Amino acid sequence: MDSEIKEEIPVHEEFILCCGVETQVLKCGPWTDLFNDQSANRPKLLIFVITGNPGFSAAYVPFVKALYSSVNKHFPVWVISHAGHALAPKDKKILTTSDDPNAQEVKDIYGLCGQVEHKLAFLRTHVPKEMKLVLIGHSIGCYISLQILKLAPELPISPELTTASPPLFAEEAWP
Numbered sequence: 194m195d196s197e198i199k200e201e202i203p204v205h206e207e208f209i210l211c212c213g214v215e216t217q218v219l220k221c222g223p224w225t226d227l228f229n230d231q232s233a234n235r236p237k238l239l240i241f242v243i244t245g246n247p248g249f250s251a252a253y254v255p256f257v258k259a260l261y262s263s264v265n266k267h268f269p270v271w272v273i274s275h276a277g278h279a280l281a282p283k284d285k286k287i288l289t290t291s292d293d294p295n296a297q298e299v300k301d302i303y304g305l306c307g308q309v310e311h312k313l314a315f316l317r318t319h320v321p322k323e324m325k326l327v328l329i330g331h332s333i334g335c336y337i338s339l340q341i342l343k344l345a346p347e348l349p350i351s352p353e354l355t356t357a358s359p360p361l362f363a364e365e366a367w368p
Contacts, residue, residue: 208281217279245332250274
């Protein structure tokens with residue numbers, strides 16, 4: 194990938210209160226609010242990345258920029274930190290959602306089950322119900338993605354992209 198192209202890709206950082214805990218979300222692309230964007234350009238699919246440990250979203254910036262470029266900048270790519278793994282700088286506003294039905298605190302939010310509930314609460318609150326999802330999990334984020342598939346069958350996770358074997362992993366792709 195050309196580094197000049199990557200430099201031009203917008204990445205918006207937000208800190209939100211999710212399940213009572215500060216959470217960093219990095220949003221690659223021009224779409225930062227999928228609920229209020231009623232334009233014809235509003236995407237129909239969100240690529241959602243769940244980090245591995247230590248759950249630090251900023252480490253994924255080069256990856257999400259490359260991924261965003263590889264989908265020809267047609268779909269937003271968001272990456273979420275694990276609950277409690279990123280603190281907002283003192284000068285950064287923490288966004289809250291007053292009508293968040295998932296705003297209650299999750300028991301053991303810092304444990305594995307709590308992290309799964311944290312990601313589910315985020316998706317249910319910050320992503321429109323009709324928005325198709327592609328989940329990408331790295332390391333423990335993959336386990337969390339699998340738990341989301343199991344616990345939330347109502348979420349419109351794109352099955353053709355979830356179950357497809359990318360050519361990169363096909364035996365014939367390796368020299």
